[in-house]
Structure formats: C-alpha cells, structure tokens
Amino acid sequence: MDTALNLNHIGFLLDGALWTLVLSLMAFLGGGLAGFAVAMGRIAPQRIIRILTTGYVQLVQGTPLLVIMFVIYFGLPTLGFSISPLLAAGLSMTIYVSAYLGEIWRGAIQSVPRAQWEAAECLALSRGQRMFKVILPQAIRIATPPTVGFSVQIIKNTSLASVVGFVELTRAGQLINNSIFEPFMIYLIIAGLYFCLCFPVSLLSRRLERTGVARAQRIELVSA
Amino acid sequence: MSIVVLDNVKKSFGAVTVLHGVSFSVEKGQVMALIGASGSGKSTALRCIDRLEQIDSGRIEVCGHQVASADLDLRKLRLDVGIVFQSYNLFPHLTVEQNITLGPVSVKRMPKSEARKITADVLAKVGLADKASAYPEQLSGGQQQRAAIARSLAMQPKVMLFDEVTSALDPKLTGEVLRVIEQLADSGMTMIMVTHEMNFARRIADRIVFMHDGRVHEQGGAEILSAPATPELRDFVSNEL
Amino acid sequence: MILDFTLIIARWQMLMDGAWLTVQLAAVTTLTGFLVGTLCAVARRSRFRLAASTAGLYVEAIRNTPFLVQIFLVYFGLSSLGLSLSAVTVAIIALTINVGAYTAEIMRAGFDSIHRGQWEAAETLGLTKFQQYWHVALRPAMERVYPSLSSQFILLMLASSVTSQISTEELTAAANFIQSETYRPLETYLLIALIYVALSLAMRVVFWGIGMIIFPRRRRLGTSL
Numbered sequence: 001m002d003t004a005l006n007l008n009h010i011g012f013l014l015d016g017a018l019w020t021l022v023l024s025l026m027a028f029l030g031g032g033l034a035g036f037a038v039a040m041g042r043i044a045p046q047r048i049i050r051i052l053t054t055g056y057v058q059l060v061q062g063t064p065l066l067v068i069m070f071v072i073y074f075g076l077p078t079l080g081f082s083i084s085p086l087l088a089a090g091l092s093m094t095i096y097v098s099a100y101l102g103e104i105w106r107g108a109i110q111s112v113p114r115a116q117w118e119a120a121e122c123l124a125l126s127r128g129q130r131m132f133k134v135i136l137p138q139a140i141r142i143a144t145p146p147t148v149g150f151s152v153q154i155i156k157n158t159s160l161a162s163v164v165g166f167v168e169l170t171r172a173g174q175l176i177n178n179s180i181f182e183p184f185m186i187y188l189i190i191a192g193l194y195f196c197l198c199f200p201v202s203l204l205s206r207r208l209e210r211t212g213v214a215r216a217q218r219i220e221l222v223s224a
Numbered sequence: 225m226s227i228v229v230l231d232n233v234k235k236s237f238g239a240v241t242v243l244h245g246v247s248f249s250v251e252k253g254q255v256m257a258l259i260g261a262s263g264s265g266k267s268t269a270l271r272c273i274d275r276l277e278q279i280d281s282g283r284i285e286v287c288g289h290q291v292a293s294a295d296l297d298l299r300k301l302r303l304d305v306g307i308v309f310q311s312y313n314l315f316p317h318l319t320v321e322q323n324i325t326l327g328p329v330s331v332k333r334m335p336k337s338e339a340r341k342i343t344a345d346v347l348a349k350v351g352l353a354d355k356a357s358a359y360p361e362q363l364s365g366g367q368q369q370r371a372a373i374a375r376s377l378a379m380q381p382k383v384m385l386f387d388e389v390t391s392a393l394d395p396k397l398t399g400e401v402l403r404v405i406e407q408l409a410d411s412g413m414t415m416i417m418v419t420h421e422m423n424f425a426r427r428i429a430d431r432i433v434f435m436h437d438g439r440v441h442e443q444g445g446a447e448i449l450s451a452p453a454t455p456e457l458r459d460f461v462s463n464e465l
Numbered sequence: 466m467i468l469d470f471t472l473i474i475a476r477w478q479m480l481m482d483g484a485w486l487t488v489q490l491a492a493v494t495t496l497t498g499f500l501v502g503t504l505c506a507v508a509r510r511s512r513f514r515l516a517a518s519t520a521g522l523y524v525e526a527i528r529n530t531p532f533l534v535q536i537f538l539v540y541f542g543l544s545s546l547g548l549s550l551s552a553v554t555v556a557i558i559a560l561t562i563n564v565g566a567y568t569a570e571i572m573r574a575g576f577d578s579i580h581r582g583q584w585e586a587a588e589t590l591g592l593t594k595f596q597q598y599w600h601v602a603l604r605p606a607m608e609r610v611y612p613s614l615s616s617q618f619i620l621l622m623l624a625s626s627v628t629s630q631i632s633t634e635e636l637t638a639a640a641n642f643i644q645s646e647t648y649r650p651l652e653t654y655l656l657i658a659l660i661y662v663a664l665s666l667a668m669r670v671v672f673w674g675i676g677m678i679i680f681p682r683r684r685r686l687g688t689s690l
Contacts, residue, residue: 062666074644160533163533
C-alpha cells in the first residue's frame with residue numbers, strides 16, 4: 001500500500017462498512033429471535049421461567065459487550081470450540097441484543113392495556129390466540145420506534161468486533177492506518193461513515209416516535 | 225331453572241374484603257339489574273361470574289359450570305357467557321367486522337363465510353350494518369359500545385353480562401346503547417347488568433338486586449325501587465334520581 | 466474441562482485495582498457528563514440559534530458514532546495538538562463527551578415535560594432564565610427522567626471497559642493482562658463479567674438511595690424510582 005490515502009483505501013473502508021452492515025443484520029436477526037424468546041419468558045405464566053429469564057437479562061445487561069466478546073472469542077476455544085471472528089462477534093452481539101430487545105418488547109407487550117387481555121379472554125381465545133391475534137399486533141406498533149432506535153446502538157456496537165480481529169469498518173480503518181499512519185484523519189473518516197450509516201436510522205426512529213405520539217393523542221381525543 | 229347461581233360468595237383484594245358472602249340467582253330468560261353505590265362490590269360480583277376474578281370461598285354456577293372449581297373448563301364457560309365492559313375494549317388494530325369474527329373463527333372454528341353472515345346479522349341488530357369495515361377509533365363512543373355488544377352476541381352466549389356499559393357515554397349516546405340492550409331483553413336473552421340507569425332498570429329488569437358494603441342488601445321486583453324497604457336503598461334511589 | 470480460578474484468584478489484587486479505577490471513572494464521568502449534558506440541554510432549548518444548533522450538532526455527532534471511534538479520535542486528536550495526557554485523563558474526557566450527549570437528550574425531554582404554566586409562573590415572578598432553570602425546572606425535570614438517567618450512567622460504567630483499548634488500566638485491561646499471563650481467558654472474563662454485574666447492581670442501589678435523598682417528595686408519596 002501507498003503511504004498516502006488513496007482510492008484503494010477508500011474501497012477497503014467501504015468494504016469494511018459493508019461488513020459492519022452484515023454483522024448488524026446478523027445481530028438484529030439473531031438477537032431479535034432470541035429477544036422474542038426473552039420477552040415471552042419474562043411474562044411467562046411459570047414463575048421459574050420468569051426468574052431464569054430475568055436472571056439472564058440482568059447478567060447480560062450488567063456485562064459490557066466487550067467482555068461478552070472476550071468470553072466468546074477467547075473463552076470458547078479453551079473449551080475446544082474453535083470460532084471465527086465473524087461467528088464470535090455475531091454470537092456475542094446476538095446475546096447482547098437479545099437482552100435489550102427482549103426488554104423493549106416485554107415493555108411494549110405489557111403496555112397494551114390489561115383490558116385488552118381480558119376482552120380477548122372473555123371471547124374464549126386461547127393464550128396463544130390472545131397473544132398473536134390481539135396483543136402482539138398492538139405491541140408491535142408500540143415497539144417499532146424504540147426497536148428502530150436500538151438498531152442504531154447495534155450498528156455502533158459492531159465496532160467492538162474490531163477488537164477480536166473481525167475486519168469491519170473500524171478494523172479496516174486501523175489496518176489502513178498501519179500503513180499510512182494518519183490516525184486522526186482515518187478515525188474522522190470512519191466516524192463520518194458510521195454517521196452516514198446511523199443518522200438515517202436515527203431520523204427514522206424519531207419520525208416513527210412522533211407519528212406514534214400523534215396517533216396516541218388522536219385516539220385519546222376520540223375516546224374522550 | 226336457574227342459569228346463574230351465586231351462593232355465599234366471598235372475595236378479598238389483599239386486606240380489603242369486597243364481597244362478604246353474596247348470594248343471588250337468575251332464571252333463564254330473566255333480566256337482572258345489579259345496583260348499588262360504587263365500591264359496593266357489584267362490578268366485582270359480575271367479574272367473578274365470568275372468572276375474571278377468582279373467589280375466595282362460596283360457590284358460583286353458570287350454565288352448569290362450577291366457576292370456582294379448579295377443573296373448570298374456562299373456554300366452555302366463556303363460550304356460554306358474553307360480557308360487555310364500560311370501556312368497550314374493542315381491539316383497536318382490527319376493524320369492527322374483524323373484531324366480531326375473531327371469536328367465531330378462532331375459537332369456534334366457524335368457516336369465514338358463516339362468521340360474516342353472523343356478523344352482518346348482529347351488526348344489523350345493533351344498528352351498525354354500515355360500519356363493518358370501520359376501525360374502532362373511527363366510531364363514536366355509543367357506536368363502539370354497540371359494536372362491543374355485537375362482538376359478544378356473535379359468540380351466541382347463553383348469558384350476557386353488562387358492566388356499567390353506559391357510564392362512559394353522554395346522555396344522547398347512552399340512549400342508543402340502552403335501546404339495543406332493551407331489544408335484546410325483549411328477545412329473551414338472560415342478562416345481568418350492573419347499571420346506574422335507574423329508570424332503565426325499572427323498565428326492563430325482572431329482578432333488582434341492591435348491593436351495599438359487599439352484601440346483597442335488598443332484592444325483589446322493579447317495585448322495590450318505588451318502595452324501598454331499607455333506608456340504604458331509599459338513600460341510594462333518591463341520590464341516583 | 467473444569468473451570469480453574471486459582472491462578473486468577475492469586476492475582477485478585479490486580480482485579481480489585483482495576484475495578485476501583487472503573488468505579489472512579491464511572492463516578493467522575495457521571496458528574497462531568499451530567500454537567501455537560503444539562504448545559505447542552507439548556508443550550509438546545511435556547512432561543513440563541515447558534516447555541517441551539519451547535520449543541521444539536523454535538524448531540525447528533527456523538528449519538529451516531531461508536532464510542533470506540535470517539536475515544537481514538539480524542540486520543541489522537543489531543544496528541545496531534547501536542548498535548549500528552551495520561552490514558553486516564555483521555556478516558557475521562559472521552560467518556561464525558563460521550564455520555565454528555567445522551568444526558569443532553571434525556572434532560573431535554575425532562576425540561577420539555579415541565580408544564581408551560583410553571584415557566585410562566587417563574588417568569589412572572591421576575592426570575593431570570595438561569596433562575597428559572599435552577600430553582601423551578603431542574604429538580605422536577607430530573608425527577609421525571611431519573612430512571613433513564615440512572616440507566617444511562619450504568620451504561621456509562623459498562624462503556625468504560627472500552628477505554629482498555631487506549632490502555633487505561635481499569636477492570637477489563639486488568640483482565641486482559643491476567644489472561645495473557647495465566648492462559649485462562651474463559652475464567653478471567655467470566656469472573657470480571659460477574660464483577661461488572663455486581664457493580665451495575667451496586668450502582669442501581671446507589672442511584673436509588675441518591676434519588677431518595679434528592680427527591681424527598683417522592684419519598685413521601687412512596688412512589689418508586
């Protein structure tokens with residue numbers, strides 16, 4: 001490589017940005033699936049399931065994502081599982097995301113008025129039917145803005161995968177820096193690229209929140 | 225033949241005892257009005273009948289179901305009992321028609337076409353034939369409450385429970401809901417209604433049960449409203465009018 | 466495969482030193498971050514367009530970029546200005562800048578939730594803008610957003626682990642060192658994960674206690690924080 005920033009470098013950074021998106025998507029899908037299980041576990045009728053999921057959430061939310069990554073990436077191989085940086089980062093992010101999304105979604109489910117559960121119960125709907133036909137469709141609307149908002153956290157936090165050697169945007173920048181040694185400029189460019197990835201998502205979440213509030217107020221006006 | 229029986233029913237919420245041994249029964253085809261001041265336990269009694277609350281002791285029998293027993297088939301109870309709430313509780317994400325067909329299709333496994341026929345039928349009964357595709361928030365309070373009644377009717381219950389269904393409505397909208405309930409009474413439906421509408425109770429109820437401090441204080445035909453035997457009912461009636 | 470903590474327990478003092486630095490970092494930057502954040506919230510609500518838009522730019526820039534990148538920017542930025550500061554100082558600056566932006570958003574929501582009548586009443590009493598914020602708005606606003614604030618500061622404590630990347634010798638850095646000496650990464654990182662969980666719970670208790678002291682009205686009403 002050259003000793004000045006050139007087009008190859010920019011291409012390499014954009015490649016890294018693409019991997020940042022791939023990892024974010026993995027984290028969102030994996031964390032979303034596991035997070036749904038967490039949300040269901042937190043409101044399960046069985047006490048023991050509620051206690052276990054609460055414990056899981058407390059543990060994950062009380063541990064830095066960086067430490068989760070170290071446990072997975074450096075710890076699992078000592079148990080005899082060899083694990084690639086991408087898989088380690090994906091798995092760590094899944095665990096991290098599941099605890100936070102799980103709590104966001106539990107909150108959304110529980111903010112559907114109690115009376116809706118009762119009305120569904122009085123129509124003789126089963127627990128599954130109540131959840132899937134009555135409660136979840138309403139909870140999804142409530143959960144969408146904070147879920148989109150949390151996606152920004154996901155994208156930003158994939159930068160920690162650079163620490164376990166996965167070549168996403170931040171790591172790509174560090175590699176380029178090793179050859180041209182212009183750290184301040186490189187990190188500014190990286191920051192700019194992250195901003196381009198995150199800001200539109202932030203804007204979207206804020207717009208969803210505003211329309212959500214407007215909608216809630218409209219409903220209140222009608223029923224008042 | 226009694227279709228609903230409460231026998232010495234007791235219920236507490238924590239340290240507060242709401243029902244101190246309540247007993248009454250309703251015959252098939254009867255319309256019963258449950259009256260009393262707020263806090264007298266009438267809404268709780270009604271909610272116990274549909275097992276929205278579990279009682280502490282006593283016995284409740286509804287259409288042959290032992291409501292308080294541990295091996296009650298909740299699903300079967302709810303198929304026989306319809307309940308309408310003060311706050312309508314329509315599902316906001318579903319249209320009126322979807323609200324109504326949800327139970328018949330999901331619970332009774334009725335074919336969609338048949339459920340739609342029933343929907344048209346019950347909507348006509350409550351005067352909302354043209355609102356099938358509207359969302360609840362597009363309706364007035366009175367219309368929402370009538371849609372909620374239609375939703376219960378579509379399950380073809382044997383008993384209907386009404387929990388202060390007009391309390392959230394202004395007088396003009398109250399009238400249209402009461403007319404629907406009155407037609408239902410005329411059609412021979414067994415009904416228990418918790419209500420503050422004394423004139424309405426007097427006109428359509430076969431039996432009046434007056435609750436006071438978690439007990440049945442006085443009961444009888446509609447005439448007890450004109451000639452109360454106890455000072456508590458006299459006070460209550462004069463305050464309500 | 467059996468977990469073996471003996472080698473790590475032998476280096477317990479190192480972990481405790483690291484944890485102590487983590488606690489100090491969290492405590493200091495909670496205060497500085499709250500200060501910066503509250504000032505920014507006031508600036509964002511100000512009618513001076515330049516102050517409002519500068520604060521807005523800062524908040525957006527921080528909230529939409531990773532902390533890891535921010536810390537490197539501060540680290541290399543300061544050294545390119547010729548300032549050679551200790552890793553701890555750089556960590557404090559970077560953490561403050563980061564949490565300040567989040568606190569600004571939270572406090573702005575808090576100030577926005579104060580009823581207009583309150584501001585008008587304060588204004589008709591002849592209070593200056595500063596006095597309105599200080600005497601009338603600050604405490605109720607904080608009280609309303611207190612749960613979000615405490616969660617944010619716990620996240621801040623967890624984020625301080627990232628400062629290990631510029632060799633601040635806090636808990637995670639201590640663990641990195643210990644695992645490289647003992648070749649026991651699983652045990653080391655599991656152990657510090659538990660220490661972090663304990664610190665998070667301890668912070669929750671401390672914030673609850675602080676809330677009880679600074680919001681006596683809540684204590685009387687018995688509402689939870």
